[in-house]
Amino acid sequence: MAGMNRFYSKDSLENLMAFGLALFCTSILLVLLGVSPWSTFIAILEGSVLGLDSLSRVFVITSIMSLSAFALIVTFSCNMWNIGVEGQMMLGAIGAVFVARSFIGDTLLSIPFMIIAAMCFGGIFGLICGLLKTKGSVHEIFAGLGLDFVAAGLIVYLVIGPWKKEGIASTSGTDIIPEMSWFPHLFDFKFPIIPILLFGSMYLILRFIYAKTSLGLKLKSVGSNTNAFSRLGLSPDMYILFGFLIAGAVVGLAGAIQVGSIYHKLVPYISGGYGFLGILIALVSGRKLSIAIVVSAFFACLVVGGSTLQIKLGLHASLPGIIQASIVLFWLMIKASSVHIKLINAVSKSYGHS
Amino acid sequence: MKITFDSITKRYGELIANDAVTVSIESGTIHAIIGENGAGKSTLVKMLSGQVTPDSGSIAIDDKVIKGFSTHSAIELGIGLLGQDPMDFKNLTVMQSFTVGHRLNTSMMRNGLLRQEFERLNSVYDFNIDPKKKIYQLSIGERQQVELMRLLSNGAKVIILDEPNSGFSLEQKSKVFDALDGLTEEGCTVILVSHKLEDVLEYASSVSIMRKGTLVDTLDLPQSPGHLVDLMFGGHQEESVLQTESVTDTQNLVAKVQQSGQTIDLNLSKGMMVGAIGLQGSGVDTFLRNMFYDKSFLLTDAEGPIDKSSFGYVPADRLERGLFPELSILDHHALSSTLGHNVIDWTQIRSMCEDLIREYGIIGTPETKAHELSGGNQQRLMLSMMRSDINVAMLEHPTRGLDIQSADYIWDKLLNDKLSRTVTVFSSYDVDEIWNYSDYVLCFHGEDIVASCSINSISKTDIINNIAGNVIGRDE
Numbered sequence: 001m002a003g004m005n006r007f008y009s010k011d012s013l014e015n016l017m018a019f020g021l022a023l024f025c026t027s028i029l030l031v032l033l034g035v036s037p038w039s040t041f042i043a044i045l046e047g048s049v050l051g052l053d054s055l056s057r058v059f060v061i062t063s064i065m066s067l068s069a070f071a072l073i074v075t076f077s078c079n080m081w082n083i084g085v086e087g088q089m090m091l092g093a094i095g096a097v098f099v100a101r102s103f104i105g106d107t108l109l110s111i112p113f114m115i116i117a118a119m120c121f122g123g124i125f126g127l128i129c130g131l132l133k134t135k136g137s138v139h140e141i142f143a144g145l146g147l148d149f150v151a152a153g154l155i156v157y158l159v160i161g162p163w164k165k166e167g168i169a170s171t172s173g174t175d176i177i178p179e180m181s182w183f184p185h186l187f188d189f190k191f192p193i194i195p196i197l198l199f200g201s202m203y204l205i206l207r208f209i210y211a212k213t214s215l216g217l218k219l220k221s222v223g224s225n226t227n228a229f230s231r232l233g234l235s236p237d238m239y240i241l242f243g244f245l246i247a248g249a250v251v252g253l254a255g256a257i258q259v260g261s262i263y264h265k266l267v268p269y270i271s272g273g274y275g276f277l278g279i280l281i282a283l284v285s286g287r288k289l290s291i292a293i294v295v296s297a298f299f300a301c302l303v304v305g306g307s308t309l310q311i312k313l314g315l316h317a318s319l320p321g322i323i324q325a326s327i328v329l330f331w332l333m334i335k336a337s338s339v340h341i342k343l344i345n346a347v348s349k350s351y352g353h354s
Numbered sequence: 355m356k357i358t359f360d361s362i363t364k365r366y367g368e369l370i371a372n373d374a375v376t377v378s379i380e381s382g383t384i385h386a387i388i389g390e391n392g393a394g395k396s397t398l399v400k401m402l403s404g405q406v407t408p409d410s411g412s413i414a415i416d417d418k419v420i421k422g423f424s425t426h427s428a429i430e431l432g433i434g435l436l437g438q439d440p441m442d443f444k445n446l447t448v449m450q451s452f453t454v455g456h457r458l459n460t461s462m463m464r465n466g467l468l469r470q471e472f473e474r475l476n477s478v479y480d481f482n483i484d485p486k487k488k489i490y491q492l493s494i495g496e497r498q499q500v501e502l503m504r505l506l507s508n509g510a511k512v513i514i515l516d517e518p519n520s521g522f523s524l525e526q527k528s529k530v531f532d533a534l535d536g537l538t539e540e541g542c543t544v545i546l547v548s549h550k551l552e553d554v555l556e557y558a559s560s561v562s563i564m565r566k567g568t569l570v571d572t573l574d575l576p577q578s579p580g581h582l583v584d585l586m587f588g589g590h591q592e593e594s595v596l597q598t599e600s601v602t603d604t605q606n607l608v609a610k611v612q613q614s615g616q617t618i619d620l621n622l623s624k625g626m627m628v629g630a631i632g633l634q635g636s637g638v639d640t641f642l643r644n645m646f647y648d649k650s651f652l653l654t655d656a657e658g659p660i661d662k663s664s665f666g667y668v669p670a671d672r673l674e675r676g677l678f679p680e681l682s683i684l685d686h687h688a689l690s691s692t693l694g695h696n697v698i699d700w701t702q703i704r705s706m707c708e709d710l711i712r713e714y715g716i717i718g719t720p721e722t723k724a725h726e727l728s729g730g731n732q733q734r735l736m737l738s739m740m741r742s743d744i745n746v747a748m749l750e751h752p753t754r755g756l757d758i759q760s761a762d763y764i765w766d767k768l769l770n771d772k773l774s775r776t777v778t779v780f781s782s783y784d785v786d787e788i789w790n791y792s793d794y795v796l797c798f799h800g801e802d803i804v805a806s807c808s809i810n811s812i813s814k815t816d817i818i819n820n821i822a823g824n825v826i827g828r829d830e
Contacts, residue, residue, distance in 0.1 A: 212697055212698055212700075213696055213697055213698060214688075214689075214692045214695050214696055214697070214698055215696070217685060217688055217689055217692070217698065218689070220681065220685070221678050221681060221685070221689055224678035224679060224680045224681050225673075225674075225675075225677065225678045225679065227669075227674060227675040228675060228676055228677055228678050229678075230647075231646075231667055231669065231675060231676065232689065232690065233663060
């Protein structure tokens with residue numbers, strides 16, 4: 001386990017190589033579509049990182065995607081598919097809005113309590129998924145998917161029911177939360193300090209758990225072989241539940257960011273598909289926390305910069321989605337083949353490494 | 355069809371599964387192949403069914419040497435294999451499963467014909483299987499009957515039964531063998547691979563005995579069961595030699611074991627090596643696992659029941675139950691040594707891991723993953739994970755599949771440690787292992803312990819007789 005997240009491990013190098021190849025294949029696809037890959041990527045880069053507004057959005061979306069991917073990496077380590085990650089993010093958002101709408105919503109205490117509530121709501125929702133798996137023998141994919149619908153339904157109920165806007169019930173969302181509950185920017189640079197602090201601290205905590213603690217090793221072991229795990233006198237169910245609880249709490253934070261930094265209210269489908277994207281990021285990053293951040297940042301640039309493609313190059317708005325999907329698809333294909341490994345071996349040979 | 359195996363040799367790395375095996379099986383007979391676990395029986399018949407290619411030697415059918423056996427060519431030749439796990443489709447109905455791969459199932463489904471064929475075989479062999487049921491609703495025995503019907507309907511002339519009868523009820527077994535008996539009269543050849551002597555003696559007309567990859571003898575039946583067991587286990591000339599350094603002085607330990615709904619007491623002594631032996635498929639397979647996981651199992655000394663947290667269990671299926679295939683040796687040692695801690699001191703664990711790798715002679719580095727290790731090294735890793743505070747060590751087939759050097763190492767280690775432990779229990783199918791290393795022996799036949807005593811008060815022949823069941827005892 002030591003060094004699991006070392007950036008330069010052989011696994012990471014393999015994944016990066018596969019990622020590079022996937023990018024290359026996507027470029028070929030763009031050429032076939034009659035689009036210049038170079039100008040597309042430059043336009044995406046300019047539209048995402050050149051400009052304080054767009055850069056700020058890149059940071060916020062990177063935070064949300066990273067937290068989703070972290071949650072998935074935790075449950076993947078227990079060999080569980082946490083499809084319920086969307087629902088857990090939605091519950092995190094509900095928790096945050098609940099605090100923001102309460103009597104402390106207009107006070108300095110609001111943001112810390114929003115964060116705590118988001119973690120608790122998301123964590124409990126994750127735990128329910130784990131309980132359905134371990135105690136109810138429901139496959140975690142079906143349990144998670146079902147709970148996603150429950151969470152989506154709950155938001156719609158809240159938005160048009162108990163938390164409806166003054167006078168009208170509309171699916172456009174609840175009333176805007178008090179400004180004291182908005183996640184503040186640092187100075188005038190629009191630097192989204194709270195999302196970055198949240199995902200940065202989660203990265204450090206998870207890294208510590210996996211690299212240094214017995215809990216991290218147990219989460220990884222239970223995923224490797226539950227029979228061998230119980231042979232050591234440990235309860236597989238308990239650690240699978242731990243995995244879901246941690247994952248739910250982590251992605252619940254992403255829900256809080258959606259509320260505090262982006263929407264400032266509760267809207268239906270507030271997770272925006274970032275939970276499902278987290279699954280792809282976790283896969284593409286080879287389940288490595290640090291690489292998940294890099295991949296999230298790249299995807300965030302695609303999301304933010306992609307919107308400028310239409311204006312600058314007159315390309316269809318669906319292109320960023322195509323690029324994103326192609327990269328994942330090519331990455332999976334390359335990983336399934338041994339092309340990247342052969343390439344790594346050839347490179348290491350030419351540099352005289354073993 | 356007459357089948358001749360001529361000087362068949364098959365190696366898996368260092369292990370010789372078949373060593374120049376020559377057997378001739380006459381047409382229209384039920385021929386049994388017997389031998390203890392790992393004797394090479396299944397490898398031999400897998401070559402006939404095209405699943406395994408021999409390294410050297412040839413197989414002839416009706417004196418014509420067949421070249422390039424594949425599963426496809428074996429089917430074309432009319433060779434059908436009925437294994438322990440039927441090769442069917444659980445979510446299909448019986449009729450659908452019967453139809454898949456059937457010769458009548460051409461591009462256009464001939465459902466009427468297939469249904470008639472199924473009904474005909476079902477009634478000829480008196481199997482009474484409902485074609486509308488789903489396969490998963492059937493017992494293993496019924497599934498094997500469906501599979502047998504499919505093989506016969508496809509024109510199989512040679513039927514190989516590779517340990518198929520564990521799933522049969524008595525009624526099913528007699529129906530299947532009655533059907534097979536009838537087929538031999540029509541010229542079919544049946545090869546029965548089994549370790550159940552009762553079945554072999556009842557149904558087969560000739561038998562080949564295998565031991566450690568070689569053919570010991572081919573005999574016509576009937577034969578004395580004791581003689582067959584003797585050939586299977588390789589004689590027992592050392593039986594008069596009593597064990598030395600046995601721990602049998604004081605009976606200061608009582609093990610309460612559940613058997614057939616009753617509790618039986620085994621009176622043991624501290625520091626003992628207890629060997630559990632039985633044929634494959636007997637209660638010995640699950641005995642240690644049950645002892646470890648069953649809450650009702652109690653081991654009591656003068657001070658009362660021994661704390662179960664000091665029990666250590668080493669299962670036979672290393673990668674399925676024992677180790678974490680994707681984790682490194684370092685992770686395994688960290689996991690077993692930090693069960694009560696929250697934070698791992700990796701520097702200390704690494705140094706301990708390197709010491710254990712040296713001490714147990716594991717060929718690998720701390721970073722080597724469990725699935726990358728050889729079987730012997732996986733076994734060494736499991737032993738090295740056993741904490742020093744383990745008082746009761748339970749080891750299933752501790753040397754299964756290991757080379758002689760690794761096996762010797764494991765026995766040395768266990769014998770060295772036995773006095774520091776309350777008790778060491780191991781299971782084995784090998785009578786020599788039990789004879790050489792046990793202080794106390796438990797003999798299993800069927801699901802039950804049929805003999806339990808100090809190794810000094812039993813002969814090797816008696817051990818063999820006990821595990822072979824009453825039929826042997828009566829015969830002797």
